[in-house]
Every structure is written in C-alpha cells, then in structure tokens.
Amino acid sequence: MERGLKKAAKKLVSTMELPADAILDLPRITMIGNTELMVENHKGIEKYTSTEVRIRITGGHMAIHGRRLIVRFIDKDDLKLEGVITNIDMGDQ
Amino acid sequence: MITRLWAWLVGYVVIKLKGAQLEALVNRIAGGGYGIWDLERVTANIMIGKIRIKHFKKLRPLLSGLNVRVGIVGRAGLPFFAAKVSRRKGLVVGLALLAALFYHLAGFVWMIEIAGGEQISAAAISDLLAREGVRVGAPKSQIDLNYLENLLLISFPELSWVGARIKGVLMQIEVTERASPHRAEVQYGDVVAAQNGLITQVVPFRGTPLVTVGSTVKKGDILISGEYYDQYGRRQQGSAEGIVRARVWYDAFGEAAFSKITAIETGNYHTSYSVAIGKWVLRLGRPAPFANHASEAHTWQPRIGGLKLPFAVTKHIYAEVDYRTTSIAVDQARALALERAWQQLAASGVDRDQVKDTQVTEHYLMDQDGIRVGLIVELEHDIAEFAPRL
Numbered sequence: 001m002e003r004g005l006k007k008a009a010k011k012l013v014s015t016m017e018l019p020a021d022a023i024l025d026l027p028r029i030t031m032i033g034n035t036e037l038m039v040e041n042h043k044g045i046e047k048y049t050s051t052e053v054r055i056r057i058t059g060g061h062m063a064i065h066g067r068r069l070i071v072r073f074i075d076k077d078d079l080k081l082e083g084v085i086t087n088i089d090m091g092d093q
Numbered sequence: 094m095i096t097r098l099w100a101w102l103v104g105y106v107v108i109k110l111k112g113a114q115l116e117a118l119v120n121r122i123a124g125g126g127y128g129i130w131d132l133e134r135v136t137a138n139i140m141i142g143k144i145r146i147k148h149f150k151k152l153r154p155l156l157s158g159l160n161v162r163v164g165i166v167g168r169a170g171l172p173f174f175a176a177k178v179s180r181r182k183g184l185v186v187g188l189a190l191l192a193a194l195f196y197h198l199a200g201f202v203w204m205i206e207i208a209g210g211e212q213i214s215a216a217a218i219s220d221l222l223a224r225e226g227v228r229v230g231a232p233k234s235q236i237d238l239n240y241l242e243n244l245l246l247i248s249f250p251e252l253s254w255v256g257a258r259i260k261g262v263l264m265q266i267e268v269t270e271r272a273s274p275h276r277a278e279v280q281y282g283d284v285v286a287a288q289n290g291l292i293t294q295v296v297p298f299r300g301t302p303l304v305t306v307g308s309t310v311k312k313g314d315i316l317i318s319g320e321y322y323d324q325y326g327r328r329q330q331g332s333a334e335g336i337v338r339a340r341v342w343y344d345a346f347g348e349a350a351f352s353k354i355t356a357i358e359t360g361n362y363h364t365s366y367s368v369a370i371g372k373w374v375l376r377l378g379r380p381a382p383f384a385n386h387a388s389e390a391h392t393w394q395p396r397i398g399g400l401k402l403p404f405a406v407t408k409h410i411y412a413e414v415d416y417r418t419t420s421i422a423v424d425q426a427r428a429l430a431l432e433r434a435w436q437q438l439a440a441s442g443v444d445r446d447q448v449k450d451t452q453v454t455e456h457y458l459m460d461q462d463g464i465r466v467g468l469i470v471e472l473e474h475d476i477a478e479f480a481p482r483l
C-alpha cells in the first residue's frame with residue numbers, strides 16, 4: 001500500500017511538475033565548485049571525519065569524500081559542508 | 094552573514110565535544126532545532142563547534158545515554174564584550190569623549206589651499222578671506238562659499254573664475270586669472286598717456302604722433318596713434334609704439350608736533366597669561382595693576398607638522414610707565430614733517446634720486462601745536478602706455 005502510494009505520488013509529481021523535494025521528502029543538494037555542498041532535508045549524520053562525511057537521506061544515504069571537510073552549519077533540516085570534495089556516493093538502504 | 098551577525102549579537106560559545114558517539118550527539122542537537130556551526134573533527138573522539146548561549150544551556154538533557162562530555166573552550170559575542178567593557182567604564186567614557194571630540198573638530202576648517210593665481214598671490218587672497226573670518230579653525234557652518242566666490246571676483250578684477258569648496262576639513266580655493274592679450278598678439282592699439290604731464294620728448298617707433306614737445310596732456314590722451322596712411326594714401330590700422338617723456342609732478346604732505354610724549358619705565362612689572370581656543374580667550378591672573386603700562390606678549394601655539402592647532406597660550410608682560418612730555422625744536426619738527434612727506438611719495442613709487450625739482454610749503458597748525466609741510470616734486474620719465482583697441 002505504502003509502495004503504491006509512493007508510486008502514485010511520483011507519478012503526480014512528474015505529471016504536474018511539482019517540486020519533488022517538498023512532495024516526496026527528498027533531499028535537495030546544492031554544490032558550489034568542489035568546495036561547498038549544501039544538503040537540505042537531511043536525516044542526520046552517520047559518520048563525520050575530516051575525509052568522509054556520511055549523511056542519512058530519504059531512501060538511503062550519501063557519502064562525501066574529500067579533504068579538510070568541515071560542517072559549516074547543521075540544524076534540523078539543513079547541512080552545509082565545506083572543504084575539498086573529491087567524491088560523492090549515493091547509496092540506497 | 095546575517096545569521097553569524099545575529100549569533101554574535103546574542104552571544105555564542107565554542108564547545109568541545111569529547112567521546113565516542115559524537116555524530117549521535119550532533120544529530121540530537123540538530124534535531125532539537127539548535128543550530129551548531131563551524132563543526133570540525135579535531136581527533137577521532139573530539140569535535141569543536143559553536144553554538145548560541147541559549148541553546149548551549151539546553152544541551153544537558155541531550156547527553157543522556159551517550160558517552161560524551163561537553164565543555165566550553167571559548168566565548169564570543171556582544172554579551173561577553175559588554176561584560177568586559179562594563180569593568181572598564183573609564184575606557185568606554187574616554188572613547189566616547191574622543192569620538193565626540195573628533196566629531197566636533199570635524200566641523201571646523203583646518204587647512205586652506207589656494208591654487209591657480211600667478212599675478213595675484215595666495216597671501217593676498219588669504220588676507221581677504223581672513224578679514225571675512227575664513228581662517229584655520231573657522232567653523233564650516235559659518236562659511237558661505239557662494240558669498241566668498243563673489244567677493245573674490247569683485248575684490249580682484251583680474252580674476253575670471255573662482256571656485257571654493259570644502260572637502261572634509263580642507264577648504265580649497267581655485268582661481269583663474271583673466272588672460273590679457275599679449276602685446277605681440279594685439280593687432281591694433283595706440284600709445285596713451287599713463288598720467289598728466291608736459292611733453293619733453295616724443296620718439297615714435299610705429300604709428301602717427303599726435304603730440305609735440307611742449308604739449309600738456311592728461312592721463313588717457315592718445316600720444317601716438319595706431320592709425321597711419323600707407324603709400325597709396327589709404328588709412329590703415331596698426332599697433333603704435335614709441336617713447337614719450339614728460340615732466341610730471343607729484344605732491345604729498347607730512348605733519349609733526351612740537352612736543353612728544355615719551356614713556357619712561359618705572360621698573361615695576363606684572364605677568365599674566367591667557368589661553369585662546371579658537372575665538373574664545375580665557376584670561377588667567379589679575380589684570381595689570383598699573384594706570385599706565387607698556388605690554389609685551391609671547392604666544393606659544395603647538396603645531397603638528399606644518400599645521401597650527403587651534404589653541405594658544407600667551408604670556409603677557411606689563412611694564413609700568415610714566416609719560417613725560419618733551420619739547421621738539423621747530424627745525425626738528427619741520428625736518429620730521431618733510432621726511433614724512435618724502436616717505437609718502439616713496440610709497441607711491443617716486444624715486445627720490447630722479448627728482449629734478451622740489452617745492453616745499455609750510456603751514457603751522459595752531460590748534461594741534463605742530464607743523465604741516467607740503468612737498469611738490471618734479472620728475473621726468475616715460476609716460477607712454479599701450480592701449481589695445483579690442
């Protein structure tokens with residue numbers, strides 16, 4: 001049932017061209033060069049070191065690899081990462 | 094930026110998170126709606142971050158069940174700054190007074206720059222400005238720039254344009270003088286008399302002479318005309334040139350009294366001081382206790398570089414004097430009056446060595462007990478002056 005609802009929601013979003021991050025609770029990821037990364041609608045940090053930051057998102061996680069990574073700001077919904085980003089991996093659950 | 098500014102205004106602390114489950118604590122902090130920023134992993138079990146004071150106070154319940162310790166390693170923001178400053182009220186008051194003083198001093202002119210004059214010296218312009226109250230230390234609110242520009246144009250007819258402006262504490266006066274036509278560029282003109290006289294010699298280089306030896310001329314009369322007739326009898330215009338010498342007379346007078354008053358010092362002295370700040374003068378000490386005195390003043394005014402500061406200390410030395418009247422012989426008074434008449438002539442440009450003849454008259458001043466000497470001198474010199482026809 002839940003999967004059916006999700007499928008219907010996805011169909012609605014694509015047909016009506018609605019914002020997927022708001023309707024489907026997906027994260028919005030904004031990157032500036034390879035030095036700044038902003039994740040909106042995250043679900044928390046799983047791992048944080050200066051070379052790897054793993055963030056929980058709806059449907060899985062994303063791992064950011066790089067050097068001198070700093071969490072410039074984090075609150076309930078937004079997370080901003082700065083440093084030298086070399087790699088971003090997206091993984092599902 | 095606004096978030097950072099707001100955080101500084103409300104105050105924040107730099108915290109150290111030490112333990113194993115740091116990510117979990119960070120998630121709890123973020124999930125509670127408490128923003129944390131500049132979060133950095135220092136070692137495997139230490140993180141440093143910043144959080145507002147208000148939110149820090151709410152961290153304790155979030156630590157339950159986690160093997161993490163939180164400590165403050167730094168404080169920043171307006172509340173801490175205000176607490177520090179409140180312990181140094183004197184500094185704050187001093188800074189406020191200094192700021193007020195700078196603000197007040199910025200309302201005065203401290204430098205005056207005059208540029209552009211060649212025939213008219215900057216000193217002449219500066220003197221005129223000083224007479225109107227525009228000098229170093231004058232308040233900007235009392236300076237009317239339009240009025241000064243018009244005044245300079247009226248007072249110096251040689252000027253064609255004047256610009257006055259105030260930039261900060263600097264007043265800039267820029268002048269442009271009229272460009273008079275160069276003699277060599279002028280095509281037409283006559284030679285005229287610069288003053289009244291009796292012609293003694295006419296030497297025309299170019300043009301038609303209109304006067305002869307023995308003519309009496311007034312100032313402005315044409316002596317050599319620029320008009321001439323060419324070989325075909327046609328009238329032509331040209332530029333006259335020549336030398337015209339004439340006998341001219343100058344007169345002056347001088348006066349002298351038959352007695353003079355001399356001040357003799359009695360040996361008694363009194364000293365007092367005054368402090369001047371801008372236009373205000375504060376006198377220190379008693380005034381001179383003498384009925385008659387001669388005074389001397391020595392002023393000390395500090396400078397910074399070439400700029401005089403607007404306050405000065407003056408030392409006044411008063412010497413008691415006794416006035417005595419002594420008589421002067423008539424011959425001595427006559428000589429003194431005659432010398433004063435010569436000085437008056439010298440001030441109007443007469444060279445005593447060039448004088449050919451003099452005539453002296455005397456007149457006794459009965460009511461003032463003195464003598465007036467009138468002096469008329471005769472010279473001979475070139476009175477030719479070129480007057481362009483524009």
